[in-house]
Amino acid sequence: MTKFEAKNIVKNFRHEDYTLRALDGINLKVEAGDFVCLVGPSGCGKSTFLRIAAGLDTPDEGEIKFDGKTITGTGPERILVFQEGALFPWLKVSDNVEFGLKMAGVPKDDRSQISKRFLDMMQLTKFANAYTHQLSTGMKQRVAIARALVMDPDVLLMDEPFAALDALTRDLLLVEMQLIWEKTKKTIIFVTHNVSEAVVLGNKIAIFSNRPSRIKKELIIDYRRPRLVEDENLMKYQKQILAELRPEVKKLDGNKK
Numbered sequence: 001m002t003k004f005e006a007k008n009i010v011k012n013f014r015h016e017d018y019t020l021r022a023l024d025g026i027n028l029k030v031e032a033g034d035f036v037c038l039v040g041p042s043g044c045g046k047s048t049f050l051r052i053a054a055g056l057d058t059p060d061e062g063e064i065k066f067d068g069k070t071i072t073g074t075g076p077e078r079i080l081v082f083q084e085g086a087l088f089p090w091l092k093v094s095d096n097v098e099f100g101l102k103m104a105g106v107p108k109d110d111r112s113q114i115s116k117r118f119l120d121m122m123q124l125t126k127f128a129n130a131y132t133h134q135l136s137t138g139m140k141q142r143v144a145i146a147r148a149l150v151m152d153p154d155v156l157l158m159d160e161p162f163a164a165l166d167a168l169t170r171d172l173l174l175v176e177m178q179l180i181w182e183k184t185k186k187t188i189i190f191v192t193h194n195v196s197e198a199v200v201l202g203n204k205i206a207i208f209s210n211r212p213s214r215i216k217k218e219l220i221i222d223y224r225r226p227r228l229v230e231d232e233n234l235m236k237y238q239k240q241i242l243a244e245l246r247p248e249v250k251k252l253d254g255n256k257k
């Protein structure tokens with residue numbers, strides 16, 4: 001079943017003396033249960049596209065459908081996880097994770113049962129009563145992911161969620177994300193500029209061109225899981241992606257606006 005269908009998405013940003021065309025006709029289909037990674041040069045419009053899929057922004061042309069219906073706003077079935085998961089510093093870890101459930105009116109006992117399960121999955125049980133300033137960046141990001149997962153969304157939209165992590169923590173989370181995906185069968189759209197991260201996670205990679213951007217290539221990665229970053233068999237996919245990206249990054253110099 002098709003979850004997302006983006007057709008000819010165009011997005012312009014108007015500045016005082018010029019208009020910047022970020023997206024120039026994005027076409028993308030995401031099937032239920034896909035783990036799609038979006039890769040592309042910095043500033044090409046990956047976050048813009050993800051925001052449109054989340055319903056936080058609207059395209060100037062084209063349309064994007066979710067479950068067959070045109071997206072007109074945000075919805076609990078599509079949750080966005082940012083690079084720096086914005087947590088509430090005045091709440092304990094467990095209360096941060098339970099926040100959305102509380103807003104949704106889920107009773108306290110059920111809330112704590114659900115959050116326990118995801119805190120455990122994210123190896124945060126020991127920190128349930130800590131405040132966020134007591135946590136490392138990696139732990140904060142795990143709290144942000146747990147907070148999204150407890151809502152049991154159909155789709156996770158993740159915008160470079162591991163970019164600020166140290167390498168070891170990221171490697172652990174790369175395995176964890178694959179296990180979560182296999183266990184929950186969620187549809188995931190994951191933005192990253194990190195090619196090795198993309199080939200570990202994605203069953204499909206959509207490569208964005210430089211701005212004004214289009215998807216210049218889609219690549220299917222049919223390879224056993226859980227995949228590890230150091231797996232040499234993944235190198236050939238990385239090379240393919242890098243060969244597509246290199247000319248795009250070179251174009252950046254002549255296209256500052």
Ligand SMILES: Nc1ncnc2c1ncn2[C@@H]1O[C@H](COP(=O)(O)OP(=O)(O)O)[C@@H](O)[C@H]1O
Pocket residue numbers: 013014020022040041042043044045046047048049257
């Ligand atoms: N709200 C905005 N107003 C003006 N320009 C924007 C806005 N959001 C993004 N842009 C511009 O659009 C381009 C694409 O941005 P973004 O989607 O953040 O790229 P990426 O996530 O691929 O790095 C960038 O040049 C950025 O400066």
Ligand SMILES: [Mg+2]
Pocket residue numbers: 046047048159
């Ligand atoms: Mg971005």
